[in-house]
Amino acid sequence: MSANIFEKVKAIVVEQLGVDEEDVNMETSFEDLNADSLDVVELVMALEEEFDIEIPDEDAEKIKTIGQAVEYIKENQ
Amino acid sequence: MMTELRSVGFWGTGSYLPERIMTNKELESIVDTSDEWIRTRTGIHERRIAADHEATSDLAFKAGEKALEHAGLSAEEIDLVIVGSCAFDMYLPATACLVAERLGAKKAAAFDVETACTSFIYGCAIGAQFIATGFYNKVLVIGAEVMSRIIDFQDRNTCVLFGDGAGAAVLGPVENGKGIRSIYLGADGSGGPSLLVPAGGTRLPHSLSTLEKREHFVRMNGSEVYKFAVKVMGDAALEALDRAGWKREDIDFFIPHQANQRIIDSSVKKLKIPMERVEVNLNRYGNMSAASIPVALDEAVRAGRIREGDRLMLVGFGAGLTWGSLAVHWAKPQK
Numbered sequence: 001m002s003a004n005i006f007e008k009v010k011a012i013v014v015e016q017l018g019v020d021e022e023d024v025n026m027e028t029s030f031e032d033l034n035a036d037s038l039d040v041v042e043l044v045m046a047l048e049e050e051f052d053i054e055i056p057d058e059d060a061e062k063i064k065t066i067g068q069a070v071e072y073i074k075e076n077q
Numbered sequence: 078m079m080t081e082l083r084s085v086g087f088w089g090t091g092s093y094l095p096e097r098i099m100t101n102k103e104l105e106s107i108v109d110t111s112d113e114w115i116r117t118r119t120g121i122h123e124r125r126i127a128a129d130h131e132a133t134s135d136l137a138f139k140a141g142e143k144a145l146e147h148a149g150l151s152a153e154e155i156d157l158v159i160v161g162s163c164a165f166d167m168y169l170p171a172t173a174c175l176v177a178e179r180l181g182a183k184k185a186a187a188f189d190v191e192t193a194c195t196s197f198i199y200g201c202a203i204g205a206q207f208i209a210t211g212f213y214n215k216v217l218v219i220g221a222e223v224m225s226r227i228i229d230f231q232d233r234n235t236c237v238l239f240g241d242g243a244g245a246a247v248l249g250p251v252e253n254g255k256g257i258r259s260i261y262l263g264a265d266g267s268g269g270p271s272l273l274v275p276a277g278g279t280r281l282p283h284s285l286s287t288l289e290k291r292e293h294f295v296r297m298n299g300s301e302v303y304k305f306a307v308k309v310m311g312d313a314a315l316e317a318l319d320r321a322g323w324k325r326e327d328i329d330f331f332i333p334h335q336a337n338q339r340i341i342d343s344s345v346k347k348l349k350i351p352m353e354r355v356e357v358n359l360n361r362y363g364n365m366s367a368a369s370i371p372v373a374l375d376e377a378v379r380a381g382r383i384r385e386g387d388r389l390m391l392v393g394f395g396a397g398l399t400w401g402s403l404a405v406h407w408a409k410p411q412k
Binding site: 036037038041042044045057060 | 303308337343
């Protein structure tokens with residue numbers, strides 16, 4: 001389940017931020033990937049669309065790493 | 078009153094930009110920001126700032142005058158003047174009355190439209206109804222803003238984004254089946270708090286306290302507005318396309334509201350419109366709210382990029398929240 005979500009999140013991050021797949025793992029933070037605040041907003045939108053969930057601003061602010069994003073999606077899907 | 082609806086199009090366009098240029102570099106000396114930060118986050122390089130003696134009606138008048146000249150009309154031939162803005166000269170009278178008077182539009186009715194950055198689209202939609210029914214023949218629609226007077230130059234999240242300017246268009250009858258082929262307007266007040274000027278109205282009248290808290294300036298929740306903008310720009314364009322019976326590849330010119338280059342890029346990518354068909358003036362003028370779309374339209378028309386037969390998609394969005402789109406088949410005036 002988590003592995004499946006991780007693969008989907010990774011694909012979105014690679015597409016949205018234009019980074020290499022090898023650079024994305026569960027521990028990677030968006031900051032490591034040089035994502036600025038607007039990149040993160042767009043990433044959140046893409047995740048919302050892919051997983052058909054709503055991520056409110058106050059929750060989005062707490063998500064700093066790929067692992068936290070995967071965890072959040074797992075709990076809220 | 079005519080019973081059959083007439084087709085309505087654009088007879089002429091005009092614009093006016095204040096002379097003074099404020100660069101990102103200059104903003105570095107006002108707030109904690111940098112040229113690089115502003116360029117990469119917004120795409121804005123510089124913006125225009127109205128002179129101390131210039132108010133919104135002064136900018137609107139100059140743009141309106143050029144649009145009339147372009148349309149080959151005198152001010153007396155105008156039936157209605159609509160000014161769209163969110164930064165009017167005064168609470169009352171309506172800025173449109175001041176502009177009509179200065180233009181010499183003696184027989185014109187005049188009123189303001191306030192749907193923030195969407196005001197020009199709303200203004201055109203309203204003006205078109207009067208012409209379609211035959212009630213009026215020529216309507217002057219102006220989008221004009223002196224944003225520099227309502228933004229907080231202590232707030233680096235907003236003051237780097239906006240600029241001053243005015244754009245205008247004369248609407249009139251065109252050949253049947255041409256001109257404005259579809260209109261789509263929307264509003265969602267639940268998003269009101271994400272972009273607002275809190276004080277100065279009946280909810281929170283001006284007081285020493287509101288002045289101290291700087292509540293007479295624009296406040297924005299950037300990420301919420303960004304999300305809204307990216308979504309609505311694509312949705313509004315698709316809705317207007319659908320209503321006009323056009324396909325996305327029919328669009329020759331896409332004229333989006335100019336709030337942020339990344340909003341434009343993201344929605345254009347979703348819509349799969351080639352970037353060379355997208356009009357952008359944000360880099361030079363910043364977000365001019367209601368003036369952004371008509372200025373972009375005027376520049377494209379006067380540069381000869383837009384020609385008879387071209388299909389245009391105009392999409393605006395702004396505080397309210399509001400949004401609106403027009404599908405326009407560019408056509409010659411029917412005199």
